Amino acid sequence: MMPAMLQYVIDALSLGSLYALTALGIGLLFGVLRVINFAHGDFISVGAYALIVPSANALAVLYVGALPWPLVLLLTAMSVIMVAILSELMVFRPLRGTTPATLMIGSFALSFIIQHLLLMIYGSRPKAVNLWPELTTQVNLLGLRVQKLQLATVGATAMLLGALTLLLRTTRTGVELRAAAEDYQMARMLGIRANTVIAGALALSGLLAATASLLYTAQSGILSYQMGVPLMMFAFISTVVGGLGNLLGAVVGAFVVAAIEVILQATLSDQLRPFREAFVFVLVIAILLWRPYGILEAHSSRERV
Amino acid sequence: MLLSIQDISVHHGQICALRGVSLHVRQGETVSLLGPNGAGKSTLLWTMAGAVRARSGTVEFGGRGIGDLPPESIARLGLATVPERRRVFSSLTVEENLRLGLWAQSGYRGGEHDLHQVLDYFPKLAERRRSLAARLSGGEQQMLVIARALLSRPRLIALDEPSFGLAPMVVDQVYDILQDWRARRNLTLLIVEQTATRALSFSDRVYVLRSGQIEHTGSPAEICDSERLEQAYFGFPSTAPQGRS
Numbered sequence: 001m002m003p004a005m006l007q008y009v010i011d012a013l014s015l016g017s018l019y020a021l022t023a024l025g026i027g028l029l030f031g032v033l034r035v036i037n038f039a040h041g042d043f044i045s046v047g048a049y050a051l052i053v054p055s056a057n058a059l060a061v062l063y064v065g066a067l068p069w070p071l072v073l074l075l076t077a078m079s080v081i082m083v084a085i086l087s088e089l090m091v092f093r094p095l096r097g098t099t100p101a102t103l104m105i106g107s108f109a110l111s112f113i114i115q116h117l118l119l120m121i122y123g124s125r126p127k128a129v130n131l132w133p134e135l136t137t138q139v140n141l142l143g144l145r146v147q148k149l150q151l152a153t154v155g156a157t158a159m160l161l162g163a164l165t166l167l168l169r170t171t172r173t174g175v176e177l178r179a180a181a182e183d184y185q186m187a188r189m190l191g192i193r194a195n196t197v198i199a200g201a202l203a204l205s206g207l208l209a210a211t212a213s214l215l216y217t218a219q220s221g222i223l224s225y226q227m228g229v230p231l232m233m234f235a236f237i238s239t240v241v242g243g244l245g246n247l248l249g250a251v252v253g254a255f256v257v258a259a260i261e262v263i264l265q266a267t268l269s270d271q272l273r274p275f276r277e278a279f280v281f282v283l284v285i286a287i288l289l290w291r292p293y294g295i296l297e298a299h300s301s302r303e304r305v
Numbered sequence: 306m307l308l309s310i311q312d313i314s315v316h317h318g319q320i321c322a323l324r325g326v327s328l329h330v331r332q333g334e335t336v337s338l339l340g341p342n343g344a345g346k347s348t349l350l351w352t353m354a355g356a357v358r359a360r361s362g363t364v365e366f367g368g369r370g371i372g373d374l375p376p377e378s379i380a381r382l383g384l385a386t387v388p389e390r391r392r393v394f395s396s397l398t399v400e401e402n403l404r405l406g407l408w409a410q411s412g413y414r415g416g417e418h419d420l421h422q423v424l425d426y427f428p429k430l431a432e433r434r435r436s437l438a439a440r441l442s443g444g445e446q447q448m449l450v451i452a453r454a455l456l457s458r459p460r461l462i463a464l465d466e467p468s469f470g471l472a473p474m475v476v477d478q479v480y481d482i483l484q485d486w487r488a489r490r491n492l493t494l495l496i497v498e499q500t501a502t503r504a505l506s507f508s509d510r511v512y513v514l515r516s517g518q519i520e521h522t523g524s525p526a527e528i529c530d531s532e533r534l535e536q537a538y539f540g541f542p543s544t545a546p547q548g549r550s
Binding site for chain 1: 354355356375377378379380381385386388389392396397401404405406409410453457472477
C-alpha cells in the first residue's frame with residue numbers, strides 16, 4: 001500500500017508541476033493586465049513546435065530540440081517570449097483601457113490565430129517527437145521505479161519557483177511587479193512604468209510557458225496544434241481554485257487540482273474513469289462553493305475597513 | 306502657481322461628474338476641497354493623477370500641461386496622490402511599500418537617509434517594517450500611505466479623505482503628522498474631506514464642491530461666516546476656526 005501511495009504522490013507532484021508552471025504564467029499576466037490570457041496554452045504549443053524543423057510533413061525532425069538542453073531552453077524561451085511580446089504589441093496594448101470582456105475576447109482571438117498559424121505551417125496531423133529520450137528511463141527511488149522525467153519535472157519546477165520567488169521578493173523589479181499585480185492603478189500613481197512592468201510580466205510568463213512546453217513535450221511525445229489547450233484549461237481552473245490574483249494561490253491550486261485528478265484516476269472504477277474530468281470539475285465547483293474567492297484569497301479582492 | 310486647473314469637465318459615461326471646475330494651489334499652501342458624498346471630489350483627484358481624462362479644460366502642474374500624461378509620468382513630476390481607502394499594497398511588507406515611494410523619484414540619492422528619517426518618525430511602522438501591510442490597523446495603514454507619499458519627495462501631496470473610517474483620536478494623529486511635515490518640508494497640500502471639522506482649521510483656503518461644481522471658495526473663516534446653511538451639513542463648530550493652528 002505504501003509504495004502505491006508514494007507513486008500517487010509523485011504522479012500528483014509531477015502533474016501539479018506542469019499545472020503550476022502554466023498557472024503562474026497566467027497569474028502573472030492576470031496580475032498586471034487583469035485578463036485571463038486564453039492564448040497562454042498556445043504559447044506553450046509555440047514552444048513545443050519551435051523544437052522541430054517547420055514543415056507540414058508527418059515526420060517531425062528535431063532541430064532546436066536536438067541541441068544541448070541549455071540551448072533548447074534558451075531558444076524555446078526566446079521563441080515564446082517573442083510571440084508573447086508580439087501579442088502585447090498587436091492585441092493587448094491596442095485594447096488597453098477597454099472593458100475586461102473585450103480583452104478576454106481579444107485573447108480568445110489570439111488563441112485561435114496562433115492555433116491556425118501552427119496548423120498552416122506544420123499541418124494538422126499530430127507529430128511524434130522524441131525529446132530527451134534518456135529521461136524516459138526509470139530510476140529506483142525508495143523502492144519505487146520512477147521515471148526520470150517526473151523527477152526532472154518536479155526538480156525544474158521547484159528550481160524555477162525558487163528563482164521566481166527570489167526575483168519577486170528581493171529585486172526592485174520584483175517588488176514593482178508584485179505591487180502592480182495587486183493594485184495596478186496605485187502602482188502607476190507611484191511612478192511605476194506600466195509598459196515596462198507588463199513587458200517584464202510577459203517575458204516571465206513566456207519563460208514559464210517555454211519550460212512547461214519542454215516538459216510537457218518530453219512527457220507526451222506528441223505535438224499537435226491544440227496541445228496547449230487542455231493544459232491551459234486545467235491551469236486556469238487552478239488559478240481560480242487557488243485564488244485569482246494570488247501567485248502563491250496559483251501554485252497551491254495547481255497541486256490541489258493535480259492531486260484531485262490523480263486520486264480520481266486511482267479510485268474511479270473502469271466505467272467511470274473516462275468521465276474523470278467531469279468529476280474534477282464537480283470537485284472544483286464544490287471548492288468554490290466552500291471558498292468563493294479561492295483557497296488563498298487575493299489580497300486585493302476584498303478591502304479592509 | 307504650482308497646480309492650476311482651468312474649467313475642466315469630466316464624464317463617467319453619460320453622467321457628468323464635474324462641470325467647469327477651476328481650482329488652483331500655490332507653492333507652500335494648504336488647500337482643502339470639501340463637499341458631500343458624490344460631489345465629484347475624488348473624480349477631481351483622479352483627473353489630476355491622470356487616471357481619469359477630462360473631456361475639456363486644462364490641468365497644469367508646475368507650469369506644464371499634464372492633462373494627457375499617464376499616471377506614472379505625473380507621479381514622477383512630483384504630484385503624489387494618496388487615494389481614499391488607504392491603498393496600501395497589502396501583500397507587500399511595510400518596508401516594500403515604503404521603498405515603492407522612494408523609487409518613485411528617479412535619480413535621487415538621499416533615499417536611504419530619507420527612509421531612516423521616516424522610520425524614526427513613525428516608530429509603529431519601523432517596528433513592523435517586515436510584516437505584511439495587510440496586518441496593520443486602519444490608522445497604521447493611513448500612516449503608511451502618507452509616509453510612502455512623503456518618501457517620494459513630492460512637490461504636492463493630494464490626499465483623499467485621510468480621516469476616512471478612523472477613530473477621532475487617530476484622525477488627530479494623522480493631521481498632527483501632516484502639520485509636522487508641512488513645517489519641516491514646506492509641503493504643499495491639497496486635502497479632500499467630507500467632514501470639514503479638522504481640515505478647515507488646517508487650511509489656508511477652502512473650496513466647496515457640490516454636484517460637480519465649485520459652490521464656494523475662500524478662507525476657512527469666510528466659508529464659516531457665509532455658510533450657515535452648509536454648517537448644519539458639514540457639522541463644523543460654530544466658532545470659526547482661525548486659519549492655520
